[in-house]
Amino acid sequence: MAVLEIAVEIGTSYTSIFVSGNGIVLREPTVIAFLGEPKQKKIRAVGQAAYEMLGKTPEKTTVVCPVVDGFIADPEACSLLLREFIKRILPQSYIFFPKIKAVLGIPTGLTIEERRTYEDVLLSAYIKEITMVENIILSAIGIDLPVSTTCGGLVVNIGGGITEVAAMSLSGVVSGCGVTIGGNLMDKALIDFAAGKHNLKMGLNTARKVKTEIGTLYENDTAEMTVSGIDLQTKNIGTAKLKSSDVCSVLRPYYVRIRDAIESIIKMLPPEIASDVYKTGIYIVGGGANITGLEKFLSSELSLNAYVPEDPEYAAILGAGKLLSNRYLLDEILSQK
Numbered sequence: 148m149a150v151l152e153i154a155v156e157i158g159t160s161y162t163s164i165f166v167s168g169n170g171i172v173l174r175e176p177t178v179i180a181f182l183g184e185p186k187q188k189k190i191r192a193v194g195q196a197a198y199e200m201l202g203k204t205p206e207k208t209t210v211v212c213p214v215v216d217g218f219i220a221d222p223e224a225c226s227l228l229l230r231e232f233i234k235r236i237l238p239q240s241y242i243f244f245p246k247i248k249a250v251l252g253i254p255t256g257l258t259i260e261e262r263r264t265y266e267d268v269l270l271s272a273y274i275k276e277i278t279m280v281e282n283i284i285l286s287a288i289g290i291d292l293p294v295s296t297t298c299g300g301l302v303v304n305i306g307g308g309i310t311e312v313a314a315m316s317l318s319g320v321v322s323g324c325g326v327t328i329g330g331n332l333m334d335k336a337l338i339d340f341a342a343g344k345h346n347l348k349m350g351l352n353t354a355r356k357v358k359t360e361i362g363t364l365y366e367n368d369t370a371e372m373t374v375s376g377i378d379l380q381t382k383n384i385g386t387a388k389l390k391s392s393d394v395c396s397v398l399r400p401y402y403v404r405i406r407d408a409i410e411s412i413i414k415m416l417p418p419e420i421a422s423d424v425y426k427t428g429i430y431i432v433g434g435g436a437n438i439t440g441l442e443k444f445l446s447s448e449l450s451l452n453a454y455v456p457e458d459p460e461y462a463a464i465l466g467a468g469k470l471l472s473n474r475y476l477l478d479e480i481l482s483q484k
């Protein structure tokens with residue numbers, strides 16, 4: 148029987164799949180749309196197509212985001228979604244269904260029961276063999292940090308639902324935490340801001356565009372963006388000009404809380420590792436690391452060097468992909484549990 152080795156990350160915002168020998172073959176929103184009630188299991192769209200229906204659905208369509216705050220909250224919807232993605236990535240050349248083995252990225256600190264939820268979701272999506280590794284360790288591997296040395300590095304992953312922080316040494320986590328702060332909360336805060344200051348009801352997709360186009364941590368940025376939505380007074384279509392300095396004041400408090408989480412982890416480190424972290428600096432990944440000014444903000448707030456690698460949102464899936472061809476490192480990581 149043919150064997151297909153893959154890596155999977157099921158994030159709050161995006162699901163990614165890496166196929167051994169091919170690299171990342173899929174990165175799609177973790178969103179599924181059903182015709183009627185989800186329990187009838189009539190899938191209308193998955194991934195990007197379902198994401199585009201958010202906030203625009205006709206009465207008979209229900210859009211579900213099965214991962215909340217980094218964890219699978221709706222296993223049934225999640226397994227239906229993953230099945231569709233797996234079908235999509237299967238090479239056409241297979242005549243018979245291959246035996247699929249996967250390295251799966253998971254949030255830190257799952258209970259046995261919660262790990263079983265992940266296992267059940269993957270098993271129901273045609274995956275026969277599953278090896279789970281924490282996303283934060285995968286992120287460090289993805290950006291080539293020397294995780295198996297005594298000075299493995301400190302990594303922060305800012306996702307859509309959760310921010311994880313961990314310091315690594317000898318292929319394990321020395322000290323780490325997860326806080327439920329991520330892009331989704333920031334999107335909601337921008338929507339509330341537009342309603343409060345401009346009397347404009349802005350859609351979720353618009354809020355995300357604002358964040359990616361004029362989002363910044365520099366208080367004196369001068370960019371502007373005109374957005375449309377519903378005028379809350381007239382109930383007609385309205386527009387507002389948002390300033391990046393205002394967007395900064397909405398987003399900054401979330402990054403301040405992330406800074407606090409990093410600070411608390413640094414304080415808990417054994418002195419030798421803390422001094423290594425001060426020497427090597429810290430690495431920020433995940434989609435939320437793309438915000439303008441993050442390196443400067445964290446470097447000056449924490450008095451150490453903070454680095455954002457290129458394409459930070461791919462760090463965890465790339466790390467999982469690297470483990471597919473590095474059995475030695477994978478065994479070393481698994482032996483730390």
Ligand SMILES: Nc1ncnc2c1ncn2[C@@H]1O[C@H](COP(=O)(O)OP(=O)(O)OP(=O)(O)O)[C@@H](O)[C@H]1O
Binds near residue numbers: 160305362438
């Ligand atoms: N330029 C940007 N500025 C701020 N946030 C951004 C930017 N680009 C993307 N994001 C946000 O990054 C988040 C997605 O990041 P990522 O793909 O790492 O999340 P995820 O892995 O799906 O979620 P999680 O790890 O929380 O389960 C979204 O909230 C998205 O809006």
Ligand SMILES: [Mg+2]
Binds near residue numbers: 158159306307433
């Ligand atoms: Mg993630």
